[in-house]
Ligand SMILES: Nc1ncnc2c1ncn2[C@@H]1O[C@H](COP(=O)(O)OP(=O)(O)O)[C@@H](O)[C@H]1O
């Protein structure tokens with residue numbers, strides 16, 4: 001209150017106070033501020049930090065689901081990691097995961113989501129609501145229901161798709177397992193990108209687009225010169241989230257169970273199989289550690305892109 | 311460079327707003343034409359329909375000798391300055407100015423040369439490497455102008471380009487823009503809601519009201535002889551006195567006083583008819599002594615206009631305003647008499663000029 005009415009000569013005092021205000025705006029003091037934050041920090045520690053550290057530790061042991069190693073796990077150092085990198089299944093899983101992320105997330109969800117948002121940007125009325133409604137429906141249905149629907153859709157005999165295409169007996173999930181899960185995951189997750197880009201496109205000033213149109217810019221040139229530069233931050237954030245979610249996505253298992261013959265065994269499915277089906281918890285934890293590292297690298301890559309202005 | 315012709319141009323927005331109602335307008339080649347009107351009267355719509363950013367519901371737009379009504383904006387050969395300038399934030403000034411040339415596939419060197427030339431002409435030499443975010447409002451406005459100039463379009467369309475500048479800068483930009491248009495000689499349509507701006511800059515102007523053009527003429531014509539009471543009330547920095555009156559033989563009875571019939575209306579009024587008597591405060595001679603044909607009353611308000619004063623007289627409960635030169639302004643409560651200039655006073659019958 002004093003500052004509002006005090007004359008200019010008190011300014012040095014104001015300046016002396018300024019840093020104190022900026023670092024402790026609420027005036028709580030360290031102890032009380034810490035006490036307020038403690039419950040949240042505790043929850044984060046219990047449910048996020050501790051399990052992550054526990055996985056790191058398990059990866060260094062020969063812990064198993066059953067048997068003697070389950071009762072008395074031995075410390076084995078980096079053996080599990082070395083096993084993983086010399087295991088061809090691990091490498092094929094990694095490669096399948098890259099295909100899965102590029103195909104269903106980067107190209108599928110981001111591309112389709114942006115395309116729908118762009119085509120619907122100026123539309124009002126029933127068409128827009130129907131399209132958005134369908135896309136969002138695919139997103140909010142529970143995985144169990146959705147995967148059952150897709151199994152029914154793609155079934156070899158009596159599947160809806162084969163009936164529509166007139167291809168009785170064509171085994172989509174056996175002959176094209178990767179294609180099936182990529183299309184499935186694109187369908188499943190496009191809503192998020194569509195909504196994010198819908199909001200982002202609303203922030204592109206119409207006069208900028210019109211200015212480009214008046215100069216004679218084609219649709220593609222308008223995208224390149226006006227739209228993408230404006231929503232660059234949205235694109236990168238979207239790519240980051242979508243890539244990580246897809247990388248760790250387990251729902252392909254519900255469709256193909258990683259088969260046939262490991263042809264759709266992405267890393268998340270690989271971990272599940274070795275850790276819970278074969279019971280090698282230590283090895284599974286080591287692969288999880290690698291997944292964690294890949295996630296970190298991907299996140300750092302996008303965040304750097306996001307920070308750099310040019 | 312080309313003339314612009316609008317024939318029966320109509321625009322109805324979805325939802326039924328009739329923003330333009332069968333407008334006819336011819337803007338000759340090289341003219342600086344102002345579109346003036348209150349907010350929401352359809353000025354922006356008219357400009358955007360000329361540019362092709364809105365499709366006309368009816369009528370035709372002709373630029374030069376080409377009917378462009380169904381032509382894409384990019385193929386109409388017009389350039390537009392938007393109210394927010396629409397500069398691309400991720401491009402520097404050079405790239406912004408050269409953008410239309412880049413779309414037209416002009417080589418990179420030619421583009422840079424042209425941008426540098428136009429930029430220098432508008433005093434932007436030392437700013438060519440900056441981004442729009444690093445420029446002041448006035449500088450951004452000049453970049454937007456430079457971008458338009460670099461295109462060598464047939465016509466320029468400006469949508470309130472000065473309204474985002476502060477008052478002082480606006481006056482400078484006004485003079486600058488007028489001079490520039492003179493030199494370039496490109497047909498220019500200029501939208502504004504500020505009557506002073508339109509009067510100051512235009513060769514000719516149109517005054518619009520809810521989708522209709524109410525008057526077209528030079529600024530002098532529109533200022534001196536507004537065609538109807540709407541234009542009369544809209545034009546002028548001090549509003550025109552519009553007083554209800556009755557014709558009494560060869561004089562008019564206005565606010566309980568007898569005033570002479572204006573020169574232009576002589577012999578065209580019927581006895582006993584109701585009229586509106588219009589005279590600008592600037593065209594009143596004020597004195598403290600009674601005079602024949604003057605409107606007399608008590609001074610109720612005196613407003614300082616700088617070099618003059620705006621005096622409001624209470625004439626039998628009707629407000630009458632007169633502009634009084636500095637030094638001779640009366641005090642509130644004085645008796646005062648305002649004598650209209652007979653050659654500048656106007657009579658409106660049913661809202662239209664007699
Ligand atoms: N896109 C639009 N959809 C519906 N009505 C509009 C649209 N743009 C403008 N209008 C209406 O058209 C009329 C004229 O608007 P506009 O041309 O922007 O006026 P001005 O530029 O003179 O202020 C207004 O009544 C406005 O509400």
Ligand SMILES: [Mg+2]
Pocket residue numbers: 353354355
């Ligand atoms: Mg407008």
